[in-house]
Amino acid sequence: MLENDFYTIVSSEIKEDTISSKILLNKNHQIFEGHFPENPVTPGVCMIQLVKEILEKTYQYNLQLSKISNVKFTALINPNVNQELLISTQVNKEDTLLKIKNVCTFTDSTVALKCNATFLVK
Template identity: 25%
Template sequence: MIDQETLNGLFNKYEGPTVTACNRHDDAVVINLYVDDNLRWFQGHFPEQPVLPGIVQIDWAGTLARALMVGDNSFKQLINIKFKTMVMPNTAMQLELTYQADKGSLKFHFFNENTSFSQGSFKFIPL
């Protein structure tokens, strides 16, 4: 299992979440994240109320999935992407990744105890 320091190092400063914990459960990983208000994604998106862009959530899920589960398998497509609630600055949340290697399917879900933020699936082609 990759440690928190390595996972935090996957992102450029001011572009990624802070990984505070990572736990593996069979074919799933649950990663605790903190979305700091100093991330550059909040600048200008939107000036009155900063919101984390949905595409950034997809990038974070894909980056962490590659490091923890998928490896170098080729990306094929995104399916069933749903953005349910906006992610605001200074939000603690979890990312659950579930990988079915035989199907090349990785499901992601960003959530916390009160809210489901987004979810969807990546399809990969095994190398």
Template identity: 35%
Template structure:
């Protein structure tokens, strides 16, 4: 949905059930013209969608949001001031995918969330 237009993934590493992805935002994306002109902000729902897309790319399967236990948007992401972001997702697979995630840049944390996803069938 947003991969390769709103953002590009520059790296992806997974070790000990922790996924770390580095992405670069595209500040020229048309989304920012409406959100907001002269003061662009990456919408929170889009941050959550990027997290989901990164996870789907890793697993090679579509995910469906099952439950969001917590979600805190701690700072505004202006793509002209902060274009590089690190997405960290601690994952636990059971009958669903349990994720504790954060979005950050350097020592600034922008998002913290605890989310559960179900894997969609490939049929």
């Protein structure tokens, strides 16, 4: 689990089928020492895990990533430049699956990540 170590949820709300969260990255986290020194970049796998954890916390499910598609990293997420991120996740529940469309932006509305994914409810 990355919450409260790699990132903190500042706020989160659900409107209809969309979760909107504001998170704060821990720019002093040790992962940034190796990825990359003096020019930290948030690893893509950490961003996907962060989205999964927000879903699990919101719905109180244990989830397993089943499929991910249309992953587009459109801006480098440097925690020294953009420590605060806005995560918008549209969720469609189907039986034991959560299908999502996710967009991560900086506070200036620059899109940093877009992806579609399917999670299996365990």
